[in-house]
Amino acid sequence: MSDKKTLLLVGGGHAHVEVLRLLAEKPLGDADIALFDPSPSVWYSGMVPGVIAGHYQPAEAKVNLWALCQRARVRFIEAAITNVDPALQRVYTAAGDRHFYDVVSFDVGSVSRSVPASPGAYTVPVKPIDALLTAINEREAIRSSSLAIQIIGGGAAALEVALGLAHRWRGAPEKKIGIVSGGVLLQGMPRAARKAALAACAAARVTVRESTPVQLIEPTRLVLSSGEFIPSQVTLLATGPAPAPLIAEIEVTKTDDGSIAVNSGLQSRSHKNLFAAGDCAGNPKASYPKSGVFAVRQGPVLYENLRRAIRGGDLQSYDHKAAALALISLGEQRAIAVRNGFALTGAWAWRWKDRIDRAWMAKYE
């Protein structure tokens, strides 16, 4: 019998993609490693708004997990994990297959938070991204007919999706796009960023309703708390991240928002052989926003700690640096650059973002 340890990676999110790249460079010969994901490729979040706007082909914004696994000598298993038993150290697929692990790591992302106003059937979440792009592609088929799309949410994702759609359908004035936000647009961002966002929406004819909670979502309209009714044949939810369904199933210590609670080593606070990174993890002692940028930054620490969990040794700490550069696309090839409370806008920022994103993708090709 082999004395190799078994390491299972669940979900090919941004942190695991980096773990795979490092495994290709520095293999762990003493471990059998498998990656589970229902899809052989994963979206790179930074380029999704550019895909919606039509600046990139979908293939340019996807990391090929299967090929990356080949290079890293990791078995790729095209399946979603539907349950986990941390006591028995097993994960289960929908088909009923079970897989034992010595060490397991989760990077399964998140889903859009549901809103009380929605009975559920009349909305399209912006996460997972595949569902969003399928819904957009379906609307392309009826491109010439009039259509009202409302995006509920007020963060960068809501803005980028709205302006991306406005750019994609710029020659189709019969497509009406709006943002409805319970708070202000880009809450917490510098004034200059909010001003540039509102100006970009006005120029692209995207209507913005701020501080207007939605009371009810009906099949073809929204009922707002102000009493107003607004048409919406497609209602997109950009309401922020909520735990993916699998995470709700796992019996481990969770954060208040239902993510897997981890310590600074990205290790579960209740199970030493269970790790988590990206949107599905949270450190109650060092909270940071859920974004692809932070998932990417966790990758090298996660790789090192999975290696140490197998071979022994103290865990490294993920040192969260709050001052991340945020580059927010404005549909056309312009972007807002935000860092340390300052914001600047221009075509140069989009070119900068494009260079960063393409360089990131090139690392995994």
Ligand SMILES: Cc1cc2nc3c(=O)[nH]c(=O)nc-3n(C[C@H](O)[C@H](O)[C@H](O)COP(=O)(O)OP(=O)(O)OC[C@H]3O[C@@H](n4cnc5c(N)ncnc54)[C@H](O)[C@@H]3O)c2cc1C
């Ligand atoms: C429109 C939009 C634009 C965004 N733009 C940006 C941006 O510009 N910059 C930024 O930093 N962030 C951005 N974000 C946020 C970003 O998408 C997420 O924070 C990021 O994708 C999280 O990465 P992750 O590694 O946690 O998981 P993900 O990258 O979401 O990957 C999760 C993976 O897990 C797989 N998976 C899911 N469930 C299972 C399961 N049960 N079993 C096995 N595999 C599973 C999925 O198939 C997927 O491959 C944006 C989000 C949206 C919606």
